[in-house]
Amino acid sequence: MSQAEKPYVQWQDEQTPRKALWLSESNYAAPTHIVPVDDQTTADQAYRLACEGNSLLWRGDFHNALQLMQAMARRINRAEQRKLSKAAKSAKQLPAENTTPSVFHQQRQAQAQRARTLGRLLLELDAGYISGLRRAPDLSAACEAAFGVLDEPCLMSLRDLQGALGAAQWRQKGVPIAGLDLPIFPHYGVFAPTRHEYVSLMQDAPLPAKHDVAFDIGTGTGLLAIILAKRGVGQVVATDSNPRALTCAEDNFARVGLSEIQLQEADVFPTEQPLANFIVCNPPWLPAKPSSSLELAVYDHKSRMLRGFLQGVCAHLAPQGEVWLILSDLAEHLQLRTREQLLAWFVEAKLEVKYRLDTQPKHGRSQDSTDPLYAARSSEVTSLWCLTPA
Template sequence: MPGFPGCSWYSETGAPPPRRVVTADDTLPADGAHRLAKAGTSILWTGSFPGARRLLTALDRRLPERSADPAQAFRRHREARARRARILGKLLVRLEPGARLTASRAPDVRVACAEAGWSAERAFLCSLRDLLGLIGAHEWRRRGVLVPALGARIHPHHGVFSPVRGEYVDLVARAPLPTGVRSASDVGTGTGVLAAVLARRGVPSVLASDSSARAVACAEDNLARLGLSGRVTVTEADVFPARARAPLVVCNPPWLPGRAVSALDAAVCDPGSRMLRAFLDRLPRHLEPDGEAWLIMSDFAELAGLRTREELLGRIDRAGLKVVERHDTTPRHRRALDPADPLHALRAAEVTSLWRLRTSTMAG
């Protein structure tokens, strides 16, 4: 890395290595750090680790969300998030070989870095924000997330979306299973939570797939913890595994047709609705003739003006599919109930649906 020979650069968001870097410690005031970051200068922290966290918090307070009417709220929110990420990403830390932080009162981050696949063979720089994300992901993975529909915990890995929004899981847990269903496919399995729900509901064989190697490893780990490895097979695939067919196909694709700015964003952002389109277009080839598919979608994109209901229904129709039933639920997560959230009006109005689809010839 230029200016730091023998040192690598890691960024979860794909940010390029910094061009201008100054060193600073606990004597740097937050206003000074803010001016440097806004000007594009990165700050390599040499002070205490608690001091670095305090500075990051102080910088964050200097980047308020802009208020907006609901019609413009989402676009402005994304712009504010990108601006925040750019500025907060300027505060850097250095880890020595072995992923050791030498700052005073620094935590041991070796396991968190290993879980994220960050090589520890040589020293590297990263943003403090990214590192704190790794630490948080490690804690999520260690503690797990209670999923009432399973009566057990799911342990999300770094970069795999956590099933903290339980309403979509509950939809899959309650929807009527097709009579006598012997197998199912879970497309875009993520943590494996929906595959686990299907197996716990009595589906004898479930094929779970995901295009992310991180997600595949995460799903395998969770299914092993739940004792379901013998009933659920996990494979890496771009949407559908080749030649796979099932009488029940379940998919909870990313809900927002926008650009992802982080690994976690990829679970909710689908540029150009690529995965949604691919799922619908290919579904008839992977669905048994008398089978059905469950498409789980939020209408948040419609509320935010990113997609219309007519567009969704048109894609379903063009794929040779028909809607035979729809089950709806409303959000229960904390941000939907928080009036201070910049997207509160959209979140409070959001509806998540399970669309039961069949091929047009079977829809009657």
């Protein structure tokens, strides 16, 4: 990004004009109303100021800022709970088929509003992500890994900073994967396989008789490509459209000594590759509009990736090739897609179902009856669809 394109924030600090680079992972506009806050500011005051649209520039102790954000989050939770239980009550009075999408959209709106409100608590950092706040830890390594090198002062939300610090921990400790004898190390901004019921499907599905070449489309951390290579597939080509995912997958391949897996930044399919004996894809599962680049792994606007994958896959398959599509039916329970629609897309793409393996997720949210989407989540089934050219 050129100097002219970079977003800067200007504000007055006790009559002194200040300027800093604006860093926002969610692409929020640079703040215009900045109010200084510190250890004397109460959570109620901070919450009210943020709800009124002010950005709060923290000047106190670093740990107190974290506590203030938690206290603001509790206030948001209470307000959300009140709204959601009201929505759920009125939803119960409507026929079931009219209810869930609206609860889903309301929940997403609430999450976006929550992110915006919490994102108004800001920190000023010097070049190299150095914080002058009391008790501030060393933020440089985590921030550089997440956002790149910084050679000038910046303003960023504490929420984004927390995301970077959390990601640094995952990157260091790894995420254990049931059924795989090694952890996977997610990077910031890359889909983290924290619910990984589909791993057992990938391990149980019988490999096609010929399995010299396989593609893993939308590889994320590289998890599925690693499973394929460990199952004995000779040549694995993994793609992703997210450059952070490619760096992350490369890191994971190197950690398990599978550096020969090829990686390509691509919109769905790799180019200049031989035809594949089978092609695996675990696309974003929900057809909805992502609100930031961080959501591109979860939400697939108008099912663009899923449909593009299905439409194009036969052209990349060798004769007798197979497609392994990993998809949960959560979108169906939320009435964002129907089973008939999915089956019609298979037919349009000239694919037929050879077999399907199913599993039920056991992650926390599927068992949390207070979750407004509990009815959908508790009935969710994750499937591996084995498809072949018709």
